[in-house]
Amino acid sequence: MFTNYDLFEKSLYRVLKKGAEVILLDLKTELLVQAVLLDPSISISDIRNPRLAISDILQRIHTTETLELIRKIPSRKHIAFLYKSESSKDKLLAAFFDMNNMTGLASKGLLRFKKPTNDDGLRYVNNIMSYEELLQEPRESELVTRRVADWIAKLNSSNKSQQQNNTDIVSRRIATEDVMWWVRNGFTSYYLNFEKSLDRYHQNNLSVLCGYNFSNFSSEIIDGENIKTMISTHEYVILDESFVVYRSANVGDKG
Numbered sequence: 001m002f003t004n005y006d007l008f009e010k011s012l013y014r015v016l017k018k019g020a021e022v023i024l025l026d027l028k029t030e031l032l033v034q035a036v037l038l039d040p041s042i043s044i045s046d047i048r049n050p051r052l053a054i055s056d057i058l059q060r061i062h063t064t065e066t067l068e069l070i071r072k073i074p075s076r077k078h079i080a081f082l083y084k085s086e087s088s089k090d091k092l093l094a095a096f097f098d099m100n101n102m103t104g105l106a107s108k109g110l111l112r113f114k115k116p117t118n119d120d121g122l123r124y125v126n127n128i129m130s131y132e133e134l135l136q137e138p139r140e141s142e143l144v145t146r147r148v149a150d151w152i153a154k155l156n157s158s159n160k161s162q163q164q165n166n167t168d169i170v171s172r173r174i175a176t177e178d179v180m181w182w183v184r185n186g187f188t189s190y191y192l193n194f195e196k197s198l199d200r201y202h203q204n205n206l207s208v209l210c211g212y213n214f215s216n217f218s219s220e221i222i223d224g225e226n227i228k229t230m231i232s233t234h235e236y237v238i239l240d241e242s243f244v245v246y247r248s249a250n251v252g253d254k255g
Helices: 002-038 044-048 054-071 086-096 141-163 179-184 188-199 224-231
Strands: 078-083 106-112 127-130 171-176 206-213 236-239 244-247
Touching: 002 054, 054 086, 054 244, 078 086, 086 171, 086 206, 106 141, 127 141, 141 171, 141 188, 179 188, 179 206, 179 224, 188 224
Parallel strands: 078 206, 078 236, 106 127, 106 171, 171 206
Antiparallel strands: 236 244
16 A cells, blocks of 8 residues: 555545545554654654655655665565666665674675775775776786676675674675666676576675666667566565565575
8 A cells, every 4th residue: 555655645535625634644654653753853843844744654665665674684685676866776775785783793795886086975984896806908808707707706705704703694785776777788698697696605604685776777779578587586676766666476585
């Protein structure tokens, strides 16, 4: 119901007319209580704001629940995140690499457009490779695959050094900022090889988040069926803005 709240509200008004307002007021009160419990950043002025709609409250709840799910996602999970908003992408990446609520140590790797600056909020990631580094000449598929393997090996060696004086389980998290960059630039086959190389490491406490930036998607340029096939290999699929989470029933649980 809450995933399609606008449709629910229209149906309620169509059936109950003015009587729908009483039900919606009670619903808003209950949702506000839930939202405050989930998100302490909601202020008194937010609660008292008459313009705060139920859809706004639901969005806050969906966002908080999704980010918490991503923070606590267990090892050996493969997640696709479909987004148009850079802000949504930054929030999800920050949550994915926020290991404060998890036991043990962690190694974190990110593939992105460029190396981070001091003010872009990615200082929490200890191993970042840019697409340009990965796809530098020569670009033979075997060499690109080897660069990925070497990069992941650095994460593994980092984990081993952390474990020497620590008995906790060490987790590994890897994210790629925008799979669509590979597709737009004609490197789809390279990315598929990258995905295959990651499969070898899933048993080693590795979780992977794959971002898909659809803000500039054009079906005339990009093969939509190919993208659907790529997305379908992920166990979890998350949509931005309202942060809706879907779990595939067709992908085997690797955990």
